[in-house]
Amino acid sequence: FAVAGAISVLFVIFVSSRRSAFAPERVLLAGIALSAMVDAVVGVLSSTGDPRAVLLMRWMSGSTYLIEGSTAAIEVVLGAVLITVSLAARRWLDILPLGPSPSAAVGIPLAKSRFALFGLAGLLTAAATLTVGPLSFIGLMGPHLAREAGLARALPQMVGAALIGGGLMVAADFVGRTIVSPYQIPAGLVSALIGAPFLMLMMRKRGAS
Template sequence: VDAVVGVLSSTGDPRAVLLMRWMSGSTYLVDGTSAAAETVLAVILIAAAFAARHWLDILPLGPAPSVAVGVPLARARLALFGLAGLLTATATLTVGPLSFVGLMGPHLAREAGLTRAMPQMIGASLIGGGLMVAADFVGRTIVSPYQIPAGLVSALIGAPFLMLMMRRKA
């Protein structure tokens, strides 16, 4: 991806700016139509994730216990990987890669003591959404009238925090 941005930048193509803005996790270009479409897709995919919560509770026990209680292991794994990919792609297509928000939400939900699938999904969603709103707010106000992309703000704050969490676990 960096090579594509480099080529577009070196040729003076104006799309390079849009691509760089998207890659930084910017919410600047999100309008009402794309937000509504994102909301509809999110509701559908999150409902599917909630429907798969039993698999998410059982699969961490390992393959043998999962098969013993009747979970179709290959089908469950494929469905969950596909669902995770669709959820990620839906969000990424709209605002770009917000990797630290996606990393921090589940980790913070687990740190909050949420261990079962349903509470952890809800907690991670609320925490991730809160982090996204906070990063967007900080990015829009800290150097006003200029704006810093939410993905960059979340990475600047999230990277040291994630390293602190990893260091604490070691």
């Protein structure tokens, strides 16, 4: 059901953004609207009193408690394949931010390339989320910290973001497992509690400069 839901949401985002050639702002707005709707559905399911709602809330918190070795191995394989494909798209990622005109001038099909990149991003997100739940702050902070470290071009920024994001995930999981031991705090909650103030401070410093 989670896979079907992820594919359905991605399909709706693509359909609603197709007329704008998958312009990033239209994709973002469609994602925000669908996120609000899905959050409401999750809230309704959680308020029914069904004991399975506890498992749902644990998963929504970004928990690594129930991950087994076989699941982790599958995730490593999926990650390696999808990240390799992402690295192969580095030329698009270097040129597309320059705007539609430069992209068309060098022969990059705007709509098709955006569609492929958004689809790839959706697959990467789904592969991680279906395993441990949403870890939006890890995905948000990794690229920002990589850029703050001076990694501007697509290839080094992707590699840096992957390494930083993985490091943050391991650190959040370690803190969650030890700070109130023997109890555990989900890694997603730890990353949000620590990451949100840090990201706001970083953005404030950048705005001041």
